[in-house]
């Protein structure tokens with residue numbers, strides 16, 4: 001089994017400990033502490049369920065004993081694919097308590113992605129819910145099991161059919177293992193990067209707890225706060241910025257919202273007196289529009305976090321009037337660095353910037369194509385390292401060589417500028433992915449899928465500005481003879497077992513691609529040319 005590690009050079013690790021960023025806490029340790037301090041306060045609400053801190057801890061410990069009863073051993077990986085339900089927390093904290101390593105898949109992922117995670121992480125188990133949003137995850141689990149050798153267990157919340165129902169696994173009698181070292185990897189996050197299939201991001205207890213503890217502080221979460229998870233909670237943003245983990249750390253109450261629609265979200269905000277939640281820009285636009293005619297009282301909402309993709313200043317300036325709350329912009333990445341506007345920042349900063357880093361020890365470099373720092377206000381590539389930014393991906397030498405500099409900076413692929421006060425403004429990006437309403441789609445990954453179609457000679461996938469999604473995907477296809485047709489090609493990609501958000505939004509058939517002077521197609525240049533051609537010939541917004 002390839003070793004799981006995330007290591008900062010000793011001098012940095014020492015500094016991060018000395019400065020009190022890394023305090024030696026663990027995921028299981030902090031939850032147990034909260035349960036001791038405030039056992040009877042509500043920790044999480046979802047559907048008909050309301051669990052106290054003591055109740056969440058008890059369920060997590062029971063689940064830990066069940067996972068051990070399956071024969072899983074500390075350090076083994078478990079892919080978790082669960083929607084926004086309280087069991088997300090009892091499963092994940094159960095895994096933490098058994099020293100098992102969750103790998104966080106999104107509910108939208110399908111057989112191609114899940115099998116990739118199982119193989120890449122060498123996972124032994126896969127935890128799902130029977131069904132959600134009209135989708136039967138047991139059908140998916142069958143497909144995954146047929147492909148992913150090494151997967152020993154499928155554990156289901158709800159009706160398990162031929163798999164193991166979590167609630168009916170007898171708890172192991174053996175003692176729970178000692179808590180892990182805080183420097184160990186706690187889980188694997190998924191990257192939304194620009195090349196190929198998603199990469200796995202190992203995060204340690206030390207670094208991740210620092211990021212959400214500090215986030216909870218910056219966002220003003222406390223014991224009386226009610227945090228609603230509206231986006232799929234497996235995403236880094238609703239998980240830790242400040243997210244459900246930040247909320248638990250602060251002793252707040254969590255509301256699991258099953259769908260981010262304005263109707264579902266507003267009903268829960270009214271019912272549970274939610275004070276804070278986070279959304280991607282397209283949802284913020286929808287919510288602002290819906291609020292003007294909504295019958296719900298959302299006056300309890302104090303802070304709306306918006307991030308995952310660029311929130312345009314025009315829209316940002318309308319949040320307070322439309323929703324009656326403070327906007328907090330968040331620009332982060334599953335690899336680490338997270339920036340926030342501060343709650344007491346002047347409106348000009350809140351509206352026009354994507355915030356500044358969490359930590360005084362977040363090192364931010366903005367450089368030109370030759371690696372030279374640019375002046376404030378000038379756009380450049382964002383590189384970063386710090387106390388919660390990873391130094392390497394899991395088991396991926398090629399990606400590591402591309403994504404990290406020799407002195408340990410992560411190349412974010414984002415083009416940003418910095419204001420005189422140290423706030424970042426996102427201006428674009430260097431890498432080729434489509435940021436579709438906050439979901440990152442790798443152009444290369446979709447091109448690979450399209451090329452598998454017998455009627456496709458060549459394919460180039462590009463991002464096109466979209467007034468609602470921010471960006472959408474457009475695939476330019478050179479057919480091999482007769483065109484396979486748009487609908488058939490979309491159905492083909494869908495049939496390859498990918499998240500729905502990866503199916504090209506648009507498909508355009510062309511006769512040829514321009515080639516560069518030497519006759520070789522540079523994919524980056526080609527994508528740029530196609531994007532420009534498209535924007536010249538098709539009116540914006542279509």
Ligand code: OOB
Pocket residue numbers: 191192236237241306307308309310311329330331332333334335338354412414426429435438440
């Ligand atoms: C969040 O994480 P990821 O890993 O899904 O995506 C990271 C990328 C960034 O590199 C950037 O390209 C884009 O998403 N992004 C933004 C943004 N926030 C993220 N681009 C413009 N403006 C923003 N406010 O998306 C994520 C993780 C933690 C907190 C928030 C978002």
